[in-house]
Amino acid sequence: MNPASLIPMAEPIPIHWAWFDVLLIVTFAAHVLFMNAMLGSAAIGLVQAVRGRSGLIREVGMKLPPLLALTINLGVAPLLFLQVNYGNFDYVSSVLMGGWWLAVVFVLLYSYYGFYLYKFKFETMGAGMRLALFGSSVLGIVYVGFMFSNNMTLMLEPGGWHSYFDGYAGFLNWRDPALYPRFLHMMVGALAVGGLFVALLGRHQGNDGFVETGMTWFFRATVVNLAVGVWFLVALPDRVLLAFMGKNLPASLTLAAALLSAGVMLYRGFHGDPRRTAVWAVITVFFMACARHWVRTLYLAPWFKIESVPVTNQYGSFYLFLGFVVAGGGLMAYMLKLYFKSRQGRA
Template sequence: MNQIHLIPQSEPIPAPSEIFIFLEQLFFLIHIVIINSILGVSLIIFYKWNKNQDFFDINKPLVKKIPILFALGINMAIPALLFLQVVFGHLFYTSSILMGTFWILIIPFLIIAYYSSYFHYKKFGVSNYAKLSLFLVILMIFYIAFMFVNNLSMMEMPEKWTSYFSNRKGTILLWSVSSIYPRFSHFIVASLAIGGIVYSLYFRKSSEEKLKEGLKIFAYATIIQIATGFWFFLTLPENIMKKFMGEDLFATSVFLFGVLTAFISVFFSLKGKLKLSLIFLILTLVFMIINRYNLRVFHLGESFNVSQLKILPQWDVFAVFLVIFILGVFVILYMLKISVLKSKRG
């Protein structure tokens, strides 16, 4: 069957798609940086685990942040999910159904991960089960991330949907698509890098040695990330690869700037400069988010273009949404301020 016929009709949208795409990508960036921090810090703590009491005393306030980050990371994912559904809903729902059995398991696994992160913090330095619960957090995150990588990729590849005619059990994953593996590795390695930066930031005032250690983790992980990125690049179909190699000037520039800022952030982190590493890391992240969106557009190609969406303006509803949205952002910022002040006091 022709793949175009498999794509459900899209609903009209209430405002220009650019607004939703911008908000989707913005919240995705916030979401993924927080999830990266959780996984990165968890991996570092797991790796450095030792039975020395000092280890527990020094790291307890840091591990206390993991469950808080979890709540924040999931909260920031919800707007990303909502905006994604507005523009790409007809694609995203379809891919979610094709892998439905694995997809639905994300919910119980997320609950297990969240609960385990609390258990880990409460039992840190008290019970031997703390390390096991941290392992569970890491394992659950690996599972969930792998499913997200599959779903977002499958959404972008309607040509893979025909597998449904030979498998209706909701167990379709893209095992045979070679870009899945570097895309997933990209997430894991990014987590180590972000975890390193978070580690540095956290200890910047109390320990010069730990600040340097975090920056080193960031630098090495980012060097590996550059290699992972090129591996990802090489697994892309040739027509898409060419777009990033000059055929599409905007996509090529974003890609090259992203690689350049990544190199610069490595340079500064090896020199022990936290602030500059952070600035170039943020720039890299912004370029990479745009890069990822460009990749989506190229993958979808003729199958779907946002310009096909009908706009039925509902500016009154949009204005109400905007007011509630801005209020929500202020409430979250206020909540963060209170929690930072509280943790500074004790």
């Protein structure tokens, strides 16, 4: 079977494809930052609670419902932009995963309401029930992350789609050697950013214990993640790996910028400065999102060129979108201003 016959025809897009790629990268970087802060801090709090230190999990648990809500909302945008430019690959991989992919919605809802129950029923639940509910909610988020890693790798390998016709109603991308380091790179990164979030929370509350715990997790997880990143890089197909090794200059420079910013971030973290470290963490995540986009482009190069997608040059909807972004951003800023003026916000 010719794998190209399984790839749907790309639909025309209203404006130049570069707009959607830029929006995809920026919104994905924002989503990753909130996801990492949410999942990483939850995992750190859980580990601390198992060790008999329940103060951190209590504080983190109060922040998780809004953090998860922001993570979900910020995740919708990059998923939509991905489907505009690469929907003929993403839709196919989602369908091939079948029930594994559909379960993401229900597992995410379970984790969402689990964190809410933890927050609002904390005083009425026993310690064992609280820990079980919190731990299962964290595992639910890990499941969602693993399914997204499967989907995002499966969409890049049309040559493996024919396995669906071997009699499986839905399958995972177990055979891809890059799946495992890709997933671990995201999860270990979540521990690093989660540790940074804990440190920032401690700095805000004047809790030196939280700062020390958070920065320790951040530094150690970042060092481990550098090794996982090397594993991820060498697990890529040769043509993709060589592109990052100098064969494709823009991709190589993007990776170099990501590594340089990660080095500065690690330096700041070693000196125990959570605020400046956070600035460099944002920069590093942005460059990593750019590198991830290069991975997608290079993987799909034999099958698809985004430049070949027809453009209708209908900019009306784009201007409407920009208007809503500006107006919505202004409303959000106003709501945050009112919140921090309130008693709860000041607390």
